[in-house]
Amino acid sequence: MGHDSNHTPAHYIRIWGVLCVLLVISILGPELEIQVVTLITAFGIAFVKAYLVIKHFMHFNTEKPIIWYMMITGFALMVVFVAGTAPDVHNHDGARWSNTASKAWIEQQMIAGEAGAEHHGGDHAADGDHAEGDDHAHDEGAKGADHGEAAGH
Amino acid sequence: MSEAVDAHSDAHGHDGHDHHHHEPTFTEKYIFPLDHKYIAMQYLLTGMAMALFGGFFAYAFRMQLAWPGSDIPFFGHMSPAEYNAAVTNHGTIMIFWVAMPVLIAAFGNFLIPLMVGADDMVFPRLNRLSYQIFLLSAIVLIASLFVPGGGFGGAWTAYPPLSAEQTYNLTPAGSTMWLIAVALEFVAFLIGGINFIVTAMNARAPGMTWKDVPMVVWMICIASILFMASVGPLIAGAVMLLFDQTMGTGFFDANRGGDPILWQHLFWFFGHPEVYVVLLPATGMVAEVITVFSRKKLFGYRLILLTAVGTGVLSFFVWAHHQFVAGIDPRMANVFTITTVLISIPIAEMMFLYIGTLYGGSIRFTTPMLWALGFIFAFLIGGVTGIPLGASGTDIYFHDSYFVVAHFHFTFFPIAFMGTFTGLTFWFPKMFGRMMNETLGKIHFAGTFISFHGIFLPLFLLGFAGQHRRIYDYTHFPELALSGLQDIRVMATISLLTLLAFQVIFVFNFFYSMFKGEKAGRNPWKSNTLEWITPSPPGHGNFEGNFPTVYRGPYEYSVPGRDEDYWPQNEPT
Amino acid sequence: MAMKPLANLRSATGVSTQKLALYWLLVSEVVIFGGVLCSYLMHRLAHPEWAFQAAHTNTMAGSINTVVLLTSSLFAVLAHAAAERGEGKKAANYLYATTAGGGLFLVIKGFEWTKEISHGYTISSDTFWSFYYTAAGIHASHVVAGMLCMLWVANTVRKDVELHRVEIVGLYWHFVDIVWIFLFPLLYIAK
Numbered sequence: 001m002g003h004d005s006n007h008t009p010a011h012y013i014r015i016w017g018v019l020c021v022l023l024v025i026s027i028l029g030p031e032l033e034i035q036v037v038t039l040i041t042a043f044g045i046a047f048v049k050a051y052l053v054i055k056h057f058m059h060f061n062t063e064k065p066i067i068w069y070m071m072i073t074g075f076a077l078m079v080v081f082v083a084g085t086a087p088d089v090h091n092h093d094g095a096r097w098s099n100t101a102s103k104a105w106i107e108q109q110m111i112a113g114e115a116g117a118e119h120h121g122g123d124h125a126a127d128g129d130h131a132e133g134d135d136h137a138h139d140e141g142a143k144g145a146d147h148g149e150a151a152g153h
Numbered sequence: 154m155s156e157a158v159d160a161h162s163d164a165h166g167h168d169g170h171d172h173h174h175h176e177p178t179f180t181e182k183y184i185f186p187l188d189h190k191y192i193a194m195q196y197l198l199t200g201m202a203m204a205l206f207g208g209f210f211a212y213a214f215r216m217q218l219a220w221p222g223s224d225i226p227f228f229g230h231m232s233p234a235e236y237n238a239a240v241t242n243h244g245t246i247m248i249f250w251v252a253m254p255v256l257i258a259a260f261g262n263f264l265i266p267l268m269v270g271a272d273d274m275v276f277p278r279l280n281r282l283s284y285q286i287f288l289l290s291a292i293v294l295i296a297s298l299f300v301p302g303g304g305f306g307g308a309w310t311a312y313p314p315l316s317a318e319q320t321y322n323l324t325p326a327g328s329t330m331w332l333i334a335v336a337l338e339f340v341a342f343l344i345g346g347i348n349f350i351v352t353a354m355n356a357r358a359p360g361m362t363w364k365d366v367p368m369v370v371w372m373i374c375i376a377s378i379l380f381m382a383s384v385g386p387l388i389a390g391a392v393m394l395l396f397d398q399t400m401g402t403g404f405f406d407a408n409r410g411g412d413p414i415l416w417q418h419l420f421w422f423f424g425h426p427e428v429y430v431v432l433l434p435a436t437g438m439v440a441e442v443i444t445v446f447s448r449k450k451l452f453g454y455r456l457i458l459l460t461a462v463g464t465g466v467l468s469f470f471v472w473a474h475h476q477f478v479a480g481i482d483p484r485m486a487n488v489f490t491i492t493t494v495l496i497s498i499p500i501a502e503m504m505f506l507y508i509g510t511l512y513g514g515s516i517r518f519t520t521p522m523l524w525a526l527g528f529i530f531a532f533l534i535g536g537v538t539g540i541p542l543g544a545s546g547t548d549i550y551f552h553d554s555y556f557v558v559a560h561f562h563f564t565f566f567p568i569a570f571m572g573t574f575t576g577l578t579f580w581f582p583k584m585f586g587r588m589m590n591e592t593l594g595k596i597h598f599a600g601t602f603i604s605f606h607g608i609f610l611p612l613f614l615l616g617f618a619g620q621h622r623r624i625y626d627y628t629h630f631p632e633l634a635l636s637g638l639q640d641i642r643v644m645a646t647i648s649l650l651t652l653l654a655f656q657v658i659f660v661f662n663f664f665y666s667m668f669k670g671e672k673a674g675r676n677p678w679k680s681n682t683l684e685w686i687t688p689s690p691p692g693h694g695n696f697e698g699n700f701p702t703v704y705r706g707p708y709e710y711s712v713p714g715r716d717e718d719y720w721p722q723n724e725p726t
Numbered sequence: 727m728a729m730k731p732l733a734n735l736r737s738a739t740g741v742s743t744q745k746l747a748l749y750w751l752l753v754s755e756v757v758i759f760g761g762v763l764c765s766y767l768m769h770r771l772a773h774p775e776w777a778f779q780a781a782h783t784n785t786m787a788g789s790i791n792t793v794v795l796l797t798s799s800l801f802a803v804l805a806h807a808a809a810e811r812g813e814g815k816k817a818a819n820y821l822y823a824t825t826a827g828g829g830l831f832l833v834i835k836g837f838e839w840t841k842e843i844s845h846g847y848t849i850s851s852d853t854f855w856s857f858y859y860t861a862a863g864i865h866a867s868h869v870v871a872g873m874l875c876m877l878w879v880a881n882t883v884r885k886d887v888e889l890h891r892v893e894i895v896g897l898y899w900h901f902v903d904i905v906w907i908f909l910f911p912l913l914y915i916a917k
Contacts, residue, residue, distance in 0.1 A: 275731070347750050347751060355736055381750065385755070404857075410769075410854070
């Protein structure tokens with residue numbers, strides 16, 4: 001039932017160590033604030049970690065192929081789902097259509113969010129420079145921003 | 154087991170006792186059974202009871218449509234809200250609480266262990282639990298009809314914002330309970346499905362290779378896999394909708410950062426494979442019956458299996474044909490049109506293979522055979538009428554019209570009812586040890602088959618005339634209030650009343666024959682498959698301790714050189 | 727002790743019945759979590775303003791929870807190794823440790839959520855938070871289910887019977903861990 005060396009506690013602890021190191025890298029990566037680096041460290045590493053757990057903890061490579069086919073089918077179906085849905089949900093503009101409600105919401109929230117962020121930074125003078133509707137939007141954003149100021153993390 | 158199987162369980166969630174070696178008590182045998190045959194009966198009877206509710210709603214709303222505003226006998230005056238609730242719950246009940254439990258859970262439970270030569274399902278306690286959850290879901294659904302505000306009326310598709318906002322649907326309690334009932338039903342079938350799949354895959358008799366398995370077993374197995382792989386996103390969506398309904402979230406509200414079309418995609422990603430989930434078991438049963446009653450091998454066993462698998466796979470790529478006019482991107486509509494038109498091919502080819510099976514056979518027109526033939530005929534019409542709906546150009550006209558209603562009833566009714574009657578009339582002797590009355594069976598078939606066409610063929614005409622769905626009174630629309638169209642509506646309703654009347658014959662035949670029917674031997678139809686070597690009905694453990702070994706495929710009929718025109722799978726060569 | 731039907735002991739595919747069943751369960755779970763996570767992902771990419779909300783997630787708590795779950799997965803596989811050697815009591819102890827890890831995960835999450843809710847980030851305050859609580863909540867409910875199964879299995883195997891169940895429940899736990907491995911960057915790092 002598989003190689004004995006792959007079933008020893010020492011082996012599992014080694015894999016666990018690798019997983020923890022990968023976790024640290026994935027947390028530090030975004031600190032560099034380069035988007036590509038964030039993508040690779042946060043998500044790329046997620047795939048690597050998942051692969052390690054699947055291969056070493058779940059012993060996938062010694063399982064019968066049927067198991068592998070079953071699981072890959074599940075993932076493949078998710079890809080199909082996203083492929084069919086994203087053109088409507090991810091996009092807000094398409095061939096001869098436009099999701100004005102979502103676009104209006106996003107714009108309103110971006111204004112409020114930026115106002116909140118500047119408020120967070122303590123720059124009150126900038127408040128008056130925002131576009132129309134900002135009082136209402138600012139209030140909504142301020143609710144989050146005030147709490148955000150207090151929370152930090 | 155010739156006593157009435159009163160298997161309605163009021164208690165749910167009880168784990169029951171372990172299975173001891175003593176004779177089971179009445180409670181252990183009928184209320185909390187572990188034996189797959191009894192659990193099958195529980196599903197069957199619950200499904201039949203729910204069909205009464207679903208059928209009653211159809212009766213009520215068709216009466217309203219034929220004679221708008223009149224008092225409906227046994228119902229009273231129907232308000233628009235009640236109409237919507239009737240239409241919604243008719244659809245929901247028929248799909249989730251009639252078609253699925255009867256075709257998959259009842260027949261799957263009864264047939265799979267017997268046909269693969271096993272003593273029970275691989276996980277009897279999980280099997281029992283799945284029924285208990287299913288029963289709970291049925292109770293919650295029926296309860297949702299009686300709460301203040303009434304039952305949910307937002308269509309079985311439950312699109313938000315109507316389904317999410319009680320200010321729109323006016324049925325806050327009913328909507329939430331409906332959703333919870335559906336979610337529980339999904340859980341029940343996820344758990345149950347594991348049993349069907351693993352038993353079919355693993356528990357086969359020695360010598361039974363994959364191509365020796367009877368087609369109905371594969372079909373139920375594939376249907377369970379399809380269900381399992383497609384329902385996940387809808388479960389996610391149902392949780393989101395539940396939170397929208399009860400916790401003020403805005404998952405499907407574009408004015409709050411959500412998107413209503415996401416629900417539609419989540420729903421139909423499941424909704425389309427779902428129709429194949431119910432179709433495949435019905436075609437499986439038809440395959441069993443046409444081989445036995447034409448004394449011929451199944452024409453193209455491997456091809457039929459490949460078709461079923463291929464259709465299942467393809468069914469995941471067609472879902473947005475339900476959303477052509479909902480505002481999806483037109484470029485995606487092109488993609489889905491192509492895939493949808495493609496998927497009509499394999500199932501049509503499967504029907505042709507069935508016709509090929511019949512060709513040249515020694516046909517016996519027993520009641521099960523009549524139902525099987527009726528299924529093939531009616532389903533072909535249903536399938537063909539799906540093509541103008543699958544092509545986005547014509548669907549722009551037909552969407553949400555009665556053409557759609559007629560199309561899906563020409564597919565669903567053959568699946569849910571003709572398929573069920575095929576299976577019930579065929580396996581009744583094995584289930585109850587007695588034969589059903591053939592004359593009553595034939596009368597029931599003729600009456601049902603003809604009146605079914607009387608209901609739904611006219612509905613195509615209404616669709617051509619542009620009649621929309623889900624309207625409670627068409628006399629409000631001048632162009633639809635024409636007397637010719639209203640005559641069609643009346644005719645459809647009268648046909649429905651006729652159909653319902655003929656079902657009394659079946660119910661009488663079913664229950665009367667259980668006690669007083671002619672006693673059946675082990676194999677009254679002279680069939681090859683393993684369930685027919687057991688006693689009728691099979692006892693606990695099914696094979697009396699002598700588990701069969703399999704030597705050949707299930708359809709070796711009329712093999713040249715043999716005395717008999719059938720050759721059971723377990724007979725040594 | 728329940729009698730298993732003969733059907734349970736056969737294996738035409740070569741994979742044990744229990745393992746085959748569990749993997750079918752995992753297939754259905756992949757599409758359930760896939761549905762939630764894909765819906766979240768599509769929205770996240772479409773709504774840049776969520777960055778303002780996502781900034782308030784507690785990356786420290788998320789990171790600690792990731793270590794907790796990874797460690798509990800380690801205990802789960804050590805339990806499997808012990809069960810393979812026939813050491814029922816040791817396997818049970820490792821399973822108890824795994825369960826404790828799950829419990830710690832829930833406790834940390836409890837603190838994390840309490841803080842966020844008290845600051846006004848509730849499930850209905852913004853759709854980002856709706857997805858956050860729903861996705862993590864569905865995951866947490868699977869953690870609870872896993873813990874209960876693990877306790878039940880541990881109580882059985884410490885009597886040195888039904889040792890094969892350790893691997894089965896461990897496989898489920900690894901799956902729950904893998905879901906978190908993807909949830910973590912999606913909810914905490916994608917800011």
